[in-house]
Amino acid sequence: MxxxxxxxxxxxxxxxxxxxxxxxxxxxxxxxxxxxxxxxxxxxxxxxxxxxxxxxxxPGALDPLTKELIYIAVSVANKCEYCIHSHTAAARSKGMTDPQYAELMSVIGMAHSTNGLVTTMQIRVDDVFKVGKQ
Amino acid sequence: MxxxxxxxxxxxxxxxxxxxxxxxxxxxxxxxxxxxxxxxxxxxxxxxxxxxxxxxxxPGALDPLTKELIYIAVSVANKCEYCIHSHTAAARSKGMTDPQYAELMSVIGMAHSTNGLVTTMQIRVDDVFKVGKQ
Amino acid sequence: MxxxxxxxxxxxxxxxxxxxxxxxxxxxxxxxxxxxxxxxxxxxxxxxxxxxxxxxxxPGALDPLTKELIYIAVSVANKCEYCIHSHTAAARSKGMTDPQYAELMSVIGMAHSTNGLVTTMQIRVDDVFKVGKQ
Amino acid sequence: MxxxxxxxxxxxxxxxxxxxxxxxxxxxxxxxxxxxxxxxxxxxxxxxxxxxxxxxxxPGALDPLTKELIYIAVSVANKCEYCIHSHTAAARSKGMTDPQYAELMSVIGMAHSTNGLVTTMQIRVDDVFKVGKQ
Amino acid sequence: MxxxxxxxxxxxxxxxxxxxxxxxxxxxxxxxxxxxxxxxxxxxxxxxxxxxxxxxxxPGALDPLTKELIYIAVSVANKCEYCIHSHTAAARSKGMTDPQYAELMSVIGMAHSTNGLVTTMQIRVDDVFKVGKQ
Amino acid sequence: MxxxxxxxxxxxxxxxxxxxxxxxxxxxxxxxxxxxxxxxxxxxxxxxxxxxxxxxxxPGALDPLTKELIYIAVSVANKCEYCIHSHTAAARSKGMTDPQYAELMSVIGMAHSTNGLVTTMQIRVDDVFKVGKQ
CATH class of the missing domain: 1.20.1290.10 (AhpD-like)
Incomplete structure (x- = not known):
């Protein structure tokens, strides 16, 4: 297809x-x-x-498994079925345990929820969070 | 606003x-x-x-900093400005270094790119990536 | 801008x-x-x-306020700042109460969360949910 | 899968x-x-x-069917196939009629269109739409 | 389905x-x-x-094939499987060559990547890019 | 910021x-x-x-202006404010006329609309649109 x-x-x-x-x-x-x-x-x-x-x-400042978890998170939010399957398999092959996967899923679910709530309310960024001067 | x-x-x-x-x-x-x-x-x-x-x-099977990196990744893909700023600040306060942030950014950029390429081509999931029977 | x-x-x-x-x-x-x-x-x-x-x-099979709530929901998920502001204002002018807005927000937050969870797990659609033959 | x-x-x-x-x-x-x-x-x-x-x-300030329509709207904009099927089925079981579904679809289509147009033009929010002081 | x-x-x-x-x-x-x-x-x-x-x-200020390429680009970013298939077929029927398709794909991939990078960094729009006074 | x-x-x-x-x-x-x-x-x-x-x-199989139009289309669908401004400016500097921009916007708006409609209905891809054997 x-x-x-x-x-x-x-x-x-x-x-x-x-x-x-x-x-x-x-x-x-x-x-x-x-x-x-x-x-x-x-x-x-x-x-x-x-x-x-x-x-x-x-491998670098972040270890390969952490990078796969980040890759899965982006792929889920971007709704890329192939990428979700391939990087979930890659994460498992790099040692992702079931409890780690369960927590990854929980963080992804929570982030989607607060992303939606913040966007609905159009909350202004607190000054203290601003790092760059520009 | x-x-x-x-x-x-x-x-x-x-x-x-x-x-x-x-x-x-x-x-x-x-x-x-x-x-x-x-x-x-x-x-x-x-x-x-x-x-x-x-x-x-x-803290659990994943450490708090890893969870913040995942949170940032989802928030970027979901384009939630407030969430990006607040969780980037949270990650820094939990010890994220500049090289770690640079690598986070590289993985996010790469994931977006391959998400887009895969979606354009509508690539079918390889059988070997399928874990669940259903 | x-x-x-x-x-x-x-x-x-x-x-x-x-x-x-x-x-x-x-x-x-x-x-x-x-x-x-x-x-x-x-x-x-x-x-x-x-x-x-x-x-x-x-006005039609759905009343104008319900249509504005649906419009807000789409605009949030699509991250359209202008549309969120203008249709939230429109919903208020059509009688949206604070408790209704609070519930709208709760449903939007919950939907984002389960959208993210389902997408992570790539859950297959139950046969019973399929309406069309094609 | x-x-x-x-x-x-x-x-x-x-x-x-x-x-x-x-x-x-x-x-x-x-x-x-x-x-x-x-x-x-x-x-x-x-x-x-x-x-x-x-x-x-x-049931609350919004009735259960309205909540399902909002859920469908978010799920469509978030491209969650499973969620679209399951909440469309739920809406039907809660009494959604064909004319209501047709209007839901029309609002979703229209909202996507204006979301895209507004985002292309990067239209600034009118002052009159701003509710919060912050 | x-x-x-x-x-x-x-x-x-x-x-x-x-x-x-x-x-x-x-x-x-x-x-x-x-x-x-x-x-x-x-x-x-x-x-x-x-x-x-x-x-x-x-046909108008843009030729029909260019319009199909734009349509594919939007449909990919919006993750609409049906739309990607139907407009890719339409583009081919309007003369899209394999090298053109390869370049379309490259631009889509690159755009997704820089979209993700810019959003991660929350880069402020350069004044020189602002056209409208409002 | x-x-x-x-x-x-x-x-x-x-x-x-x-x-x-x-x-x-x-x-x-x-x-x-x-x-x-x-x-x-x-x-x-x-x-x-x-x-x-x-x-x-x-420049290649697609001319530089066409590539900028595609870049804008992706950036709009991905809601990247900076990218929309910078690539709209780039398109103008490469010769995009007002009528071309108006048509670009119309195609983007229409594509968003049909993307939303197709996704709501979960329309199955017609066999005739399938190019690849896999």
Whole structure:
């Protein structure tokens, strides 16, 4: 039901295969998920997105699991079914426990609720919360 | 510019004051932010929301800072200006460093991008990502 | 801070004035709010939108106040600041009481919360809820 | 396709069964819809959500059908497929007629349109619409 | 899985058939897509929407293909699966090439990303970008 | 009111200055808008975003003005005030006429409306619109 055909490894041009190979190497799995197979219709977009993901999701000041939880939260608020499934699976593979998932869900639910309440009332930002001078 | 008047402590009915007092005690500050003052027009809603926040944001399987990062992520995707400011301030007060904030921002930006790409292509969820039987 | 100039009555071309006159007559007020003054840069869009609003918001199977409550609910979920303010004012002018507004807000908050929870879990629609055969 | 397993009555722990029993009693039906079965993975979240729904959706200053119409409106703007189906079914069971549904749909469509137009033009809120002093 | 029954030509009342006939004539095809068959439950809404679409999507200062690209962009950001599929098909039928589609996707992805980054940082609008005086 | 301080040229570290210099060269102006000054708190994010923008917004299968119209459309649907202002200004500087802007606005308004209607009815995608086999 995608709006594009998925590009399988065997049918992929060399620059796509090279990225598929790198995804497999970095992720230590032969599996290439559909997102990349769709993006591969546009090799520049595939490369740019993969470079970004690799850089952004690497361990840093935040650990990889925390980054997946944030990714799930954005994907839920943005209603991206595929992204919710793929990043929930990624979070589990990075060690997310059931109690952690339950709390993630509770925070997401609460944030949606207060987002809706604040927006209804159009509450003005307290001066004390303003950090930037501009 | 709110659609409601803010209920200040001195003008608040007893059931509202009791919750303001508890917010102050739990948060160890005299400051009551505008969100609560707006909600106080509806004491039941104030009580229910405060009870929920207290329960959900308490330390648990996820630490309080991680919960604030998730809260910011949802609030950004939901475009709630007040919530973004108040939870960014809360995250800083709970120890969020500048490098952590920079990475939070990078993950949020990346998630928005891939959410948009996936949605454009209407990519089908890979079977391997499906956890539930239903 | 609009991206367009507002078209005031005295500077408006005849086809815009005619619609301004009709808005004034239908609403029994001389006041023309900024939305119409912005749309007036594009007289066809102004006419089409006014005709639609007039038809849709008229009393029918749903009373005008209920329609304003629904309008507020959509505008909150769509994060349209102007629309929230203007339709909250319209609802008050059509008789919305403070307790009704408090309940509207509670339903909006609850709906946002369960929308977020359902989306996180990607719950499948129960067969019993499906009405259409297609 | 959910990200969680659904918790059926017979497999549920006692605190979940107690809430299922109450849902059945309040709604006068044996049917427990999938939303609750998903939430039941997190009994605290289940309890908190059910208590909130029971309180918010009860008859009050707004009648139960009006509340369902508002719930549908939010769920549409938030693109929650499950919520749209379940609350449309609930509205019908509470007496929503076809002409009422047609008008609900018209208001939702019109609100989306003007939300989009206002946001494109970034129209400033008229002073007369501002209720709160802050 | 729709919340309404689809109204087929043979079962449609005369005012619906008249619009179906006009859609067929304007589009030079016998095919009526499901959107119109759903709207036909509410003939006024069907007529108003068709009149609007016909007027808005006609060639003008922007060519029909550019209008379809804009329509896809909005539908993606609004997460409307049906609209994404139907307008992507429409764009292809109006001549959208694969390289154009790839660039459309890249712009949509980039816009989502910077929308998310700007919203996270709550960047103030530069004075130079402000066109309207109000 | 930003959540970050803006990084001005004179206070910027060398790697940020280098990107500011390139932005100025590519855009043929000394002006650096606030978005880049906010991103500059995170030089990697600044570089990655600028590289992406430069590549994506360059002339290609779609002309630069068409890309700006698409950018505006996404930014409106995503409710990003800053992005709407900055890309509307960019579109004007690339030659967008008033009639083109009026038509852009009409398409955005219409798309929001039908997005809302389709989502309310949960219309199933017609088979004929499905391009991909998967």
């Amino acid at each position: 995608a709006t594009v055909e998925l590009v399988e490894y065997d049918a992929a041009p060399p620059e796509v295969r090279a990225i598929y190979d790198e995804i497999r190497a970095v992720r230590k799995t032969d599996f290439i998920n559909n997102f990349w197979k769709g993006l591969a219709n546009n090799p520049d977009q595939l490369r740019r997105t993969w470079e970004g993901i690799k850089e952004v999701m690497a | 709110a659609t409601v008047e803010l209920v200040e402590y001195d003008a608040a009915p007893p059931e509202v004051r009791a919750i303001y007092d508890e917010i102050r005690a739990v948060r160890k500050t005299d400051f009551i932010n505008n969100f609560w003052k707006g909600l106080a027009n509806n004491p039941d809603q104030l009580r229910r929301t405060w009870e929920g926040i207290k329960e959900v944001m308490a | 609009a991206t367009v100039e507002l078209v005031e009555y005295d500077a408006a071309p005849p086809e815009v004035r005619a619609i301004y006159d009709e808005i004034r007559a239908v609403r029994k007020t001389d006041f023309i709010n900024n939305f119409w003054k912005g749309l007036a840069n594009n007289p066809d869009q102004l006419r089409r939108t006014w005709e639609g609003i007039k038809e849709v918001m008229a | 959910a990200t969680v397993e659904l918790v059926e009555y017979d497999a549920a722990p006692p605190e979940v069964r107690a809430i299922y029993d109450e849902i059945r009693a309040v709604r006068k039906t044996d049917f427990i819809n999938n939303f609750w079965k998903g939430l039941a993975n997190n009994p605290d979240q289940l309890r908190r959500t059910w208590e909130g729904i029971k309180e918010v959706m009860a | 729709a919340t309404v029954e689809l109204v087929e030509y043979d079962a449609a009342p005369p005012e619906v058939r008249a619009i179906y006939d006009e859609i067929r004539a304007v589009r030079k095809t016998d095919f009526i897509n499901n959107f119109w068959k759903g709207l036909a439950n509410n003939p006024d809404q069907l007529r108003r929407t068709w009149e609007g679409i016909k007027e808005v999507m006609a | 930003a959540t970050v301080e803006l990084v001005e040229y004179d206070a910027a570290p060398p790697e940020v200055r280098a990107i500011y210099d390139e932005i100025r060269a590519v855009r043929k102006t000394d002006f650096i808008n606030n978005f880049w000054k906010g991103l500059a708190n995170n030089p990697d994010q600044l570089r990655r975003t600028w590289e992406g923008i430069k590549e994506v917004m360059a």
